[in-house]
Amino acid sequence: MKIYIKVFAHLRKKYPNVNDLNPLELEVNKNTTVEEVIDKLNFKLEEIHLILLNGKKVSKNQLVEENCTISLFPPIGGG
Amino acid sequence: MNYGYMGKWLKVNLSSKEMSDFDFPEDLLRKFIGGKGLAVYYLWNYAKELEKKGVNIKEMDALSPDNILFFSTGPVTGTRSPNSGRHHVMALKSPLTGSIGSGNTGGTWGAKLKFAGYDGIVFEGKSDTPVYLSIIDGKPELHDASEIWGKNTMDTTKWLQEKHERKRAGVSCIGPAGENLVPCAVIMNEIHRAAGRTGLGAIMGSKNLKAIIVDGNAKPQIAKQEEFETKVKEHVEKLKENGVTGEGLPTYGTAVLVNIINQNGLFPTKNWQTGVDKEAENISGETLTEKYLISKHPCWGCVVACGRKTKVELGPYKISFTEGPEYEAIWALGGSTNVNNMGAVIRANHYCDIFGMDPISIGSTIAAAMELNEKGLIPEEDLQGLKVEFGNPDAIVELTWMAAFRQGLGYWIGEGSRKMCEHYGAPEISMSVKGLEMPAYDPRGAKGIGLNYATANRGGCHVTGYTIAAEVLGDVDRFTIEGKAELTKTFQDFTSIVNSCVNCLFLTFALGLDEYVEMIGPITGWDITADELLKTGERITNLERMILNKLGITGKDDTLPKRLLEEKMPEGASEGQIVELEPMKQEYYKLRGWEDGVPTPEKIKELELEI
Ligand code: SF4
Numbered sequence: 001m002k003i004y005i006k007v008f009a010h011l012r013k014k015y016p017n018v019n020d021l022n023p024l025e026l027e028v029n030k031n032t033t034v035e036e037v038i039d040k041l042n043f044k045l046e047e048i049h050l051i052l053l054n055g056k057k058v059s060k061n062q063l064v065e066e067n068c069t070i071s072l073f074p075p076i077g078g079g
Numbered sequence: 080m081n082y083g084y085m086g087k088w089l090k091v092n093l094s095s096k097e098m099s100d101f102d103f104p105e106d107l108l109r110k111f112i113g114g115k116g117l118a119v120y121y122l123w124n125y126a127k128e129l130e131k132k133g134v135n136i137k138e139m140d141a142l143s144p145d146n147i148l149f150f151s152t153g154p155v156t157g158t159r160s161p162n163s164g165r166h167h168v169m170a171l172k173s174p175l176t177g178s179i180g181s182g183n184t185g186g187t188w189g190a191k192l193k194f195a196g197y198d199g200i201v202f203e204g205k206s207d208t209p210v211y212l213s214i215i216d217g218k219p220e221l222h223d224a225s226e227i228w229g230k231n232t233m234d235t236t237k238w239l240q241e242k243h244e245r246k247r248a249g250v251s252c253i254g255p256a257g258e259n260l261v262p263c264a265v266i267m268n269e270i271h272r273a274a275g276r277t278g279l280g281a282i283m284g285s286k287n288l289k290a291i292i293v294d295g296n297a298k299p300q301i302a303k304q305e306e307f308e309t310k311v312k313e314h315v316e317k318l319k320e321n322g323v324t325g326e327g328l329p330t331y332g333t334a335v336l337v338n339i340i341n342q343n344g345l346f347p348t349k350n351w352q353t354g355v356d357k358e359a360e361n362i363s364g365e366t367l368t369e370k371y372l373i374s375k376h377p378c379w380g381c382v383v384a385c386g387r388k389t390k391v392e393l394g395p396y397k398i399s400f401t402e403g404p405e406y407e408a409i410w411a412l413g414g415s416t417n418v419n420n421m422g423a424v425i426r427a428n429h430y431c432d433i434f435g436m437d438p439i440s441i442g443s444t445i446a447a448a449m450e451l452n453e454k455g456l457i458p459e460e461d462l463q464g465l466k467v468e469f470g471n472p473d474a475i476v477e478l479t480w481m482a483a484f485r486q487g488l489g490y491w492i493g494e495g496s497r498k499m500c501e502h503y504g505a506p507e508i509s510m511s512v513k514g515l516e517m518p519a520y521d522p523r524g525a526k527g528i529g530l531n532y533a534t535a536n537r538g539g540c541h542v543t544g545y546t547i548a549a550e551v552l553g554d555v556d557r558f559t560i561e562g563k564a565e566l567t568k569t570f571q572d573f574t575s576i577v578n579s580c581v582n583c584l585f586l587t588f589a590l591g592l593d594e595y596v597e598m599i600g601p602i603t604g605w606d607i608t609a610d611e612l613l614k615t616g617e618r619i620t621n622l623e624r625m626i627l628n629k630l631g632i633t634g635k636d637d638t639l640p641k642r643l644l645e646e647k648m649p650e651g652a653s654e655g656q657i658v659e660l661e662p663m664k665q666e667y668y669k670l671r672g673w674e675d676g677v678p679t680p681e682k683i684k685e686l687e688l689e690i
Contacts, residue, residue: 006342008335008338008339008342008365009327009330009331009335009338009364009365010326010327010330012365019360019363019365020338020341020342020359020360020363021358021360021361049322050339050552052342052343052652054652055342055343055344055651055652055653056652071342073338073339073342074322074326074327075321075322075323075326075327075552076322076323076327076328076331076335076336076339076552077323077324077327077328077335077336077548077552077585077588078323078327078328078332078333078334078335078336078364078385078405078406078585079333079336079406079407079541079542079545079547079548079584079585
């Protein structure tokens with residue numbers, strides 16, 4: 001099934017063209033976890049600080065859904 | 080003299096031109112630290128003096144000679160402790176809000192004031208002609224400012240540095256907006272850093288005070304040098320290792336927040352009609368870094384360097400050099416207005432810097448004007464042909480400079496959204512608290528920040544208690560109201576400490592209360608504990624609240640715009656949410672020991688505030 005990935009801040013070093021307006025399309029099996037997706041994208045789990053699935057905060061064990069959008073963030077802050 | 084301090088504050092009476100030095104005894108320094116804390120202490124006593132003279136401070140015009148301006152550093156400012164080039168400015172009354180005036184700023188000026196030999200300056204009265212103050216190598220002097228009156232902040236700064244042959248001197252000044260008494264005017268320092276909220280620039284303008292230039296070679300003495308150096312090293316190490324202060328902020332600046340706040344559905348868009356901006360990517364920190372960044376630019380003594388030197392290479396908003404914009408400015412000028420055009424945002428932000436205005440209040444008021452216009456509430460003749468519509472980049476650029484010079488609809492933009500929306504008969508469209516425009520986080524998507532906006536003493540402000548660090552960037556559930564009263568109180572009291580030290584709030588992403596004990600202890604020689612320090616923060620927050628009460632501000636003012644309390648977030652990751660303010664507020668008052676927004680006599684006694 002298809003899922004969509006958005007990466008932000010330093011995570012774009014690996015995927016410079018992937019952004020909010022241009023998500024990465026990924027083909028995965030049913031029963032894939034977010035952790036497996038992160039691995040497939042060649043990120044280390046420690047690099048990821050926040051995972052959103054369709055905007056909702058989820059854990060690495062969450063199963064992905066068909067056509068969902070996964071947003072991945074490293075630690076960031078400001079104000 | 081006490082360690083960490085220069086031991087001298089300067090009082091300038093602008094009416095009589097008299098100047099005198101004064102100092103605070105050690106027990107007061109320990110009770111209020113410096114910066115915001117000491118300013119609040121001074122303002123409290125000054126308010127009582129005014130009352131004794133028969134002045135009704137509730138009715139007092141913020142632009143009258145009776146208002147005062149207090150510039151202050153703290154014991155940490157200008158030391159080798161990281162990010163300590165900051166200072167705090169306060170006034171008894173804000174011309175924008177009618178509440179207390181307060182702003183914190185970076186740059187170099189705070190550190191240089193100490194090097195010039197002073198911890199702070201109080202301005203009273205009003206000069207009959209434009210003047211500026213210089214403090215060079217410990218010597219304060221007032222000068223005629225007629226040659227720089229009318230100049231923008233960039234030209235003023237350069238003129239003063241050349242005149243005094245001090246190319247690296249710190250310069251705080253107002254631009255044309257402050258001179259024109261625009262209630263959204265700021266006090267700028269080092270051209271691009273601002274004591275940015277509550278209209279402090281208009282107060283400076285009302286006093287005919289154009290600028291303050293400071294320089295020198297004096298240094299604050301440290302009580303326990305060796306221990307201090309060890310702690311400085313440890314703190315710098317922690318800042319470097321932390322993902323936010325070591326990588327996120329240095330690489331992308333504060334604008335790195337655009338995407339994460341938008342993805343979480345709390346990026347206020349179209350004057351807070353929604354929390355999702357479909358094209359926010361175009362005004363994100365990543366886009367700023369990729370297409371507009373020249374280099375990073377730290378404040379004095381900073382190891383993080385979130386500041387940005389930027390340019391716009393092409394198009395109608397072309398500019399070869401400026402600084403910023405910060406996250407809040409990008410949001411207000413480009414997100415709230417739905418403009419999403421980084422060139423226009425940079426240009427409008429540049430106008431805010433050189434004419435001396437607060438981009439949060441200006442951008443947010445422009446967005447309110449766009450909604451008023453969408454609803455047909457601004458007469459054709461007031462628009463003067465300008466398309467005041469969401470998404471129009473020209474509108475933000477034009478209205479920003481028009482605000483500084485009080486031209487056309489710009490007059491109302493400069494007055495702030497509360498007065499403008501009242502004028503056009505729709506006060507509910509102003510997204511402000513206590514008259515101060517709220518910044519870039521919709522509290523329907525993070526309930527604690529809603530409680531903080533409602534209760535923050537200076538009005539709709541995020542940096543009074545930045546619960547976003549826990550609710551969106553950390554692990555606290557952002558939608559629950561449980562525990563938010565305590566979270567907000569803790570953030571607010573801790574921030575009072577930071578603003579009294581004075582150093583940069585961004586340190587707190589990596590350094591906590593214990594590290595603040597490790598700074599203040601060795602610098603001052605006090606055997607201070609974390610508990611004492613947090614109590615000190617609470618004392619400062621409470622005394623500031625007691626000043627608000629004198630100004631007539633109480634529980635009825637601790638609220639939020641109706642939109643956030645009643646209209647459900649229509650879409651995105653925070654869809655369906657409102658802010659359940661009342662239960663949080665009641666719990667907060669209980670924790671604070673306040674009744675209807677007023678500290679109880681028991682609380683006042685506990686905090687030793689019977690002063
Ligand atoms: S982190 Fe940013 S605001 Fe803070 S001192 Fe450094 S440059 Fe200034």
